[in-house]
Amino acid sequence: MKYVDEFRDPKKAKTLLNEIEALVAKIEICRTRPLQIMEVCGGHTHSIFRYGIENMLPEEIELVHGPGCPVCVLPMGRVDDCVALAEQPDTIFTTFGDAMRVPGSKKSLLQAKADGADVRMVYSPLDALRLAKEYSDKEVIFFGLGFETTMPSTALTVLQAEADGVENFSLFCNHITIIPTIKAILDSPDVHLDGFLGPGHVSLVIGDKPYEFIAEHYRRPLVIAGFEPLDILHSIWMVLKQLAEDRCEVENQYSRAAPAEGNAQALEAIGRVFELREFFEWRGLGSIDHSGVRIRAEYARFDAEQKFTVPDIKIADPKSCQCGEVLKGVIKPRQCKIFGTACTPENPMGALMVSSEGACAADYSYGGIEMDDAGKPQRASAP
Amino acid sequence: MSTVAAPVRRRRGRLQVRTVTLAHGGGGKAMRDLIDDVFVSAFDNSMLEPLEDQARIGLASLTKYGDRLAFTTDSYVVDPLFFPGGDIGKLAVCGTVNDLAVGGAKPLYLSCGVIIEEGLEVETLRQIARSMRDAAKAAGVEIVTGDTKVVDRGACDKLFINTTGLGVIRQGLEIGADKARPGDAILVNGLLGDHGAAILDARGDLALDTPIESDCAALHGLIDAILTACPNVRCLRDATRGGIATVLNEVAQNSQVGIILDEAAVPLREEVKGFCEILGLDPLYLANEGKLVCVVAANETDAALTAMRANPLGEMGSVIGRVTEAPAGTVVMETTFGGRRVVDMLVGDQLPRIC
Numbered sequence: 001m002k003y004v005d006e007f008r009d010p011k012k013a014k015t016l017l018n019e020i021e022a023l024v025a026k027i028e029i030c031r032t033r034p035l036q037i038m039e040v041c042g043g044h045t046h047s048i049f050r051y052g053i054e055n056m057l058p059e060e061i062e063l064v065h066g067p068g069c070p071v072c073v074l075p076m077g078r079v080d081d082c083v084a085l086a087e088q089p090d091t092i093f094t095t096f097g098d099a100m101r102v103p104g105s106k107k108s109l110l111q112a113k114a115d116g117a118d119v120r121m122v123y124s125p126l127d128a129l130r131l132a133k134e135y136s137d138k139e140v141i142f143f144g145l146g147f148e149t150t151m152p153s154t155a156l157t158v159l160q161a162e163a164d165g166v167e168n169f170s171l172f173c174n175h176i177t178i179i180p181t182i183k184a185i186l187d188s189p190d191v192h193l194d195g196f197l198g199p200g201h202v203s204l205v206i207g208d209k210p211y212e213f214i215a216e217h218y219r220r221p222l223v224i225a226g227f228e229p230l231d232i233l234h235s236i237w238m239v240l241k242q243l244a245e246d247r248c249e250v251e252n253q254y255s256r257a258a259p260a261e262g263n264a265q266a267l268e269a270i271g272r273v274f275e276l277r278e279f280f281e282w283r284g285l286g287s288i289d290h291s292g293v294r295i296r297a298e299y300a301r302f303d304a305e306q307k308f309t310v311p312d313i314k315i316a317d318p319k320s321c322q323c324g325e326v327l328k329g330v331i332k333p334r335q336c337k338i339f340g341t342a343c344t345p346e347n348p349m350g351a352l353m354v355s356s357e358g359a360c361a362a363d364y365s366y367g368g369i370e371m372d373d374a375g376k377p378q379r380a381s382a383p
Numbered sequence: 384m385s386t387v388a389a390p391v392r393r394r395r396g397r398l399q400v401r402t403v404t405l406a407h408g409g410g411g412k413a414m415r416d417l418i419d420d421v422f423v424s425a426f427d428n429s430m431l432e433p434l435e436d437q438a439r440i441g442l443a444s445l446t447k448y449g450d451r452l453a454f455t456t457d458s459y460v461v462d463p464l465f466f467p468g469g470d471i472g473k474l475a476v477c478g479t480v481n482d483l484a485v486g487g488a489k490p491l492y493l494s495c496g497v498i499i500e501e502g503l504e505v506e507t508l509r510q511i512a513r514s515m516r517d518a519a520k521a522a523g524v525e526i527v528t529g530d531t532k533v534v535d536r537g538a539c540d541k542l543f544i545n546t547t548g549l550g551v552i553r554q555g556l557e558i559g560a561d562k563a564r565p566g567d568a569i570l571v572n573g574l575l576g577d578h579g580a581a582i583l584d585a586r587g588d589l590a591l592d593t594p595i596e597s598d599c600a601a602l603h604g605l606i607d608a609i610l611t612a613c614p615n616v617r618c619l620r621d622a623t624r625g626g627i628a629t630v631l632n633e634v635a636q637n638s639q640v641g642i643i644l645d646e647a648a649v650p651l652r653e654e655v656k657g658f659c660e661i662l663g664l665d666p667l668y669l670a671n672e673g674k675l676v677c678v679v680a681a682n683e684t685d686a687a688l689t690a691m692r693a694n695p696l697g698e699m700g701s702v703i704g705r706v707t708e709a710p711a712g713t714v715v716m717e718t719t720f721g722g723r724r725v726v727d728m729l730v731g732d733q734l735p736r737i738c
Contacts, residue, residue, distance in 0.1 A: 001653060001656055001657060004660065006717055008720050010719060010720055010721040013720055013721050030715070046663075049720075049724055050665075050718070050723040050724065051718045051720040051722045052716075052717075052718045052720070052721075052722020052723040053720070053722050054722075055722060055723055056720075056722045057720060096735070097734035097735040098734045098735065100734060101731065101734065110731075121734070121735075123735065227721045228723075229718075230720075235626065329510070345730045346730050364727075365725065365727040366725050366726075367724070367725065367726065368725065369710070369715055369723050369724065369725055371708075376707070376709060377641070377643070377709070377710060377715050377723055378709055378710050383629040
């Protein structure tokens with residue numbers, strides 16, 4: 001495909017990999033321990049596994065798959081709330097596809113649908129608004145989920161609902177914001193992250209300013225990265241270059257899409273409709289201050305949490321889960337005690353096993369290929 | 384010596400109503416008229432016509448084709464009923480014909496069981512029956528027995544079809560998913576993922592304007608050509624639900640071998656690639672209805688490929704991978720980018736990704 005294949009060129013990859021190896025040789029840390037680079041965004045995790053990038057990199061580089069999969073970090077209690085909303089009479093509950101399978105404490109939305117709830121998969125919040133207009137005798141609830149990437153379209157849909165005078169549409173808002181979570185991870189005592197790949201699509205909305213504290217205060221390089229495999233290799237190269245030259249800056253590899261100043265219109269829509277919550281619960285990480293948004297009082301009539309009663313019960317992560325440690329790069333997915341045994345994609349116990357963008361699910365399904373001495377691929381032994 | 388009277392041709396009933404109602408499932412005259420009007424007249428063969436409770440098949444007519452029966456069944460529940468490149472009727476015939484053919488069988492007879500939701504337009508049903516007739520004719524099979532049920536609105540979605548197929552396997556053929564050996568080549572007969580993409584697109588809620596058509600086709604002719612060119616084919620599977628990824632995993636597991644897939648060699652239509660990019664889907668898991676995976680010994684690869692490409696349904700045939708000793712039971716893809724990853728079985732359906 002034109003404009004895509006160019007970013008998947010194996011010859012250019014080879015050149016970049018050679019340069020990456022040359023840089024690794026110059027970086028002091030690599031002599032004592034693996035260098036840890038966290039890709040924050042689930043989209044990057046997906047590309048890394050899809051193209052098999054991890055095993056192309058030199059051994060000295062360890063990619064840590066960060067918290068940027070919104071489906072994974074959704075707490076069980078919130079899924080229970082979704083199910084409760086969906087099971088109300090005369091309700092059509094609409095959601096993005098990959099949220100359907102996320103387990104709640106009793107059931108997933110997929111199970112709720114099987115039990116008779118009217119749960120429908122949509123591709124945009126505007127589809128939900130259209131349904132509300134079509135079924136004026138039903139309440140249509142949209143399950144708003146994701147980072148600043150999906151937040152603008154949800155905000156614009158609420159504004160559109162207001163403009164069109166739609167009364168039977170509401171939003172169950174679970175939008176989250178990545179910056180406080182990166183900060184929380186960097187504040188953990190057991191973390192050794194050496195650099196970051198910044199989320200390209202989030203940056204497209206928020207610009208590169210919000211990351212500056214990472215370079216200035218925490219002294220870690222961050223490169224805003226695109227999602228094609230060459231983007232990712234190029235961004236890793238840029239992080240390494242900073243480390244080799246002892247620099248800590250916010251750089252933008254994805255400037256073809258993400259301007260430094262972000263998207264003013266999108267930010268304006270977000271600001272009009274949403275405000276920060278005091279705190280929000282993340283599956284695997286716990287409660288993080290100012291990491292989620294809710295609907296402003298002016299738009300309360302579109303807020304499913306205010307319009308209806310939701311159970312709002314916190315469900316603790318299972319004790320055996322080590323998602324937090326995997327998320328911070330303290331252990332690798334296969335080092336978790338229950339990886340592949342009690343916790344599998346069929347029956348996920350922990351957040352990271354839930355969606356294919358989660359570090360553990362991706363590793364379970366796509367990873368674990370090692371080369372034997374003859375250069376032949378072997379499946380890594382089960383943990 | 385007794386004389387056999389020529390069969391009296393029954394006068395067939397005709398439906399006067401526009402839609403199917405519960406009365407058409409009641410076992411009475413209305414049902415008889417529906418069966419006559421829609422199915423008997425379309426399928427038009429002497430084994431079905433007497434409407435006995437079973438079709439009667441002479442053993443001699445079977446044994447001339449081989450030494451084993453192949454027997455298979457499949458149910459078809461596609462939404463929408465009509466899609467670019469086919470409809471549920473064509474699918475119900477081709478799918479079952481293919482399930483017989485990939486076992487090395489000559490497909491001969493099908494049954495047709497339908498479950499109709501009340502309210503379905505009779506003309507829709509006629510159209511689907513005609514489509515089944517055309518597909519059966521093209522595949523050289525006859526639909527010789529059937530069943531009709533009508534259920535309450537909401538108890539099924541418009542129309543479900545079950546077809547059971549009977550075929551005969553040629554003597555000497557031993558095809559199985561457990562027969563792949565290290566060194567073998569993996570072939571497919573053309574562009575992958577068309578059916579899955581066409582169906583998702585035809586549901587309409589994606590609002591994409593793509594010209595993707597289902598690849599729905601009966602593969603018995605192609606398979607016959609491949610088997611004639613290389614009778615020692617190890618394994619044949621049609622890559623329907625779950626796509627080639629699922630089929631290859633079944634082969635890897637049943638044969639306890641590794642399969643190395645070359646991403647660059649996997650034939651995909653540009654439109655299907657784009658479709659998958661937008662929705663975050665993996666084309667390896669998209670359903671096909673006219674594509675097969677064929678495992679052959681290395682020294683028969685060229686013969687199989689030549690036979691494949693000589694057939695209209697295999698013109699785009701290609702070698703997409705090879706069988707290795709390790710990692711046993713696993714499919715590994717060498718990506719176009721130069722990396723490697725496992726291609727696992729899916730847990731459930733593929734769901735579009737959020738962002």
